Amino acid sequence: MFSKACTYGIRALILITQRSNEGEKIGAKEIAEVTATPEPFTAKILQQLSRQGIIQSVKGPRGGFYLDDEQQNTPLYTVVAAIDGDQLMTGCGLGFLECSDEKPCPMHAKFKSIRASINKMLQSTTLKDLSNDVEGGLSFLSLKN
Numbered sequence: 001m002f003s004k005a006c007t008y009g010i011r012a013l014i015l016i017t018q019r020s021n022e023g024e025k026i027g028a029k030e031i032a033e034v035t036a037t038p039e040p041f042t043a044k045i046l047q048q049l050s051r052q053g054i055i056q057s058v059k060g061p062r063g064g065f066y067l068d069d070e071q072q073n074t075p076l077y078t079v080v081a082a083i084d085g086d087q088l089m090t091g092c093g094l095g096f097l098e099c100s101d102e103k104p105c106p107m108h109a110k111f112k113s114i115r116a117s118i119n120k121m122l123q124s125t126t127l128k129d130l131s132n133d134v135e136g137g138l139s140f141l142s143l144k145n
Contacts, residue, residue: 001088001118002080002083002084002088003083003084004041005041005045005083005084006079006080006083006084008035008037008038008041008042008045009045009046009048009049009079009083010076010079010080010130011035011037011141012031012035012037012042012045012046012065013049013054013055013067013079013127014127014130014131014134014141015031015034015035015141016031016055016065016066016067017067017072017127017128017130017131018131018134018135019064019066020066020067020068020072021072021131021135024064024066025058025062025063025064025065025066026064026065026066027063027064027065028042028043028046028065031046031065034141034142035141035142036142045083046065048082048083049079049082049083050065052082053071054071054074054078054079054082055067055071056068056071067127071127072126072127072128072131073126073127073128074126074127075122075123075124075125075126076121076122076123076125076126076127076130077089077119077122077123079127080122088115088118089115089118089119089122090115092105092107092108092111093105093107093108093110093111093114093115094106094107
């Protein structure tokens with residue numbers, strides 16, 4: 001459903017949220033190791049998220065990525081839109097440029113309700129929610145857990 005970049009970004013953000021709650025910063029290399037993602041690609045995604053203000057970074061030996069309390073409450077919708085754009089949340093299920101209630105594609109009615117459910121989940125789920133689920137043992141971030 002999401003691009004590889006988006007899934008890697010979400011994994012990284014969950015881990016960064018966990019470390020931020022512990023008062024720590026984490027580097028791209030360790031993020032890539034823990035989340036089983038390619039380091040160069042992960043670093044590129046993290047730079048993009050940092051430029052967009054979704055995460056913060058500090059350079060140097062004690063540096064790394066982190067999120068403040070406000071950033072931890074970022075909805076997944078914001079993250080997905082920042083990495084993949086909003087096509088999944090607003091676009092046509094068959095990829096037509098023009099698809100509406102007035103001029104629907106063959107999947108319009110069915111996809112409309114699915115898209116509404118996805119949007120609701122993405123808007124109501126925050127990075128902190130996902131981090132708390134991992135911390136509470138309700139979900140996992142790595143197969144090593």
